Amino acid sequence: MEKPCLRIGHRGAMGHLAENTMASIKKALEFGVDGIEIDVHKCASGELVVFHDFTLDRMTQASGEISKYTLSELKTFQVNGQFDIPTLEEVVTFIDRKCLLNIELKGRNTALETERIIKKHIDYHGWMYGDFIVSSFQHHELEHIFSLNSQVPLAVLTKANVDEAIGFAKTINAHAIHPNIAIVTRNNVKEAKDMGYKVNVWTANNKDTIVRMKDYNVDAIISDFPDRI
Incomplete structure (x- = not known):
């Protein structure tokens, strides 16, 4: 019997509320998701902030690279004129192991800093390594995590080629492959799963795509509308 496909909210539940905000994350939890996906950047004062773009322009009233601002400066800006930019620490504390992160x-x-925060919440706040996935398109960042702590579950993001992602995944003992739905086929899902990898796809939002991904037997679907899965 196949395991059910996990429902992962993309940047919280960004189809409903502004991406990567506490409000969006709260909404995803209200939908009873199995997991939440977020993005992190390092700001000028060293903290990790939860934000997708490299620049502030699309989502806030400010302009410029997010990495050039301190946390105290970033906290003066608002996403969509309404929501604070959260830190990774704030998000992990808020989720409090209610779902996969x-x-x-x-x-x-x-x-x-990601590895430090993960380790802290495992050592002192009851989380387990299986409650986290760390993913990236940036191979050197995944290699760095692997060198720091090989117990952290890693996932290789790709929007180009599943076979290439698998090739890199072998070098860091990755847990999963995260392909864009545009390159997902029944065959490459089976190939990855036969090699022992979880296949978590992004970003599936319409019903037909969600049904097709489930039919391909993917392990998880990352969606802007996790309530549709």
């Missing part, structure tokens, strides 16, 4: 290392030099 997929941390995408979006920005540079994010591996070290």
Whole structure:
């Protein structure tokens, strides 16, 4: 009997509320998701902040690279004029192990602090390694995490080629492959799963795509509308 496909909220539940905000994360939890995916960047004062873009322009009233601002400066800006930019620490504390947390290392030099926060919450706050996935397109960031702590479950993001992702995944003992739905086929899902990898796909939002991904027997679907899965 096949295991049910996990429902993972993309940047919280960004189809309903502003991405990567506490409100969006709260909404995803209200939907009873199995997991939440977020993105992290390192800001100028060293903290990891939860934000997708490398620049502030699309989502806030400010302009410029997020890495050039301190946390105190970033806290003066608002996403969509309404929501604070959260830190990774705030998000992990808020989720409090209610679901899986997929941390995408979006920005540079994010591996070290991500591993520290994960380890802290495992050592002192009841989390387990299986409650986390760390994913990235940036191979060097995943390699850094692997060198720091080989127990952290890793996932290789790809929007180009599943076979290439598998090739890299072998070098870091990755747990999963995270392919874009545009490159997902029944055959490459089976190939990855036969090799022992979980296949968690993104971003499936319409019903037909969700049904097709389930038919391909993927392990998880990452969606802006996790309530549709």
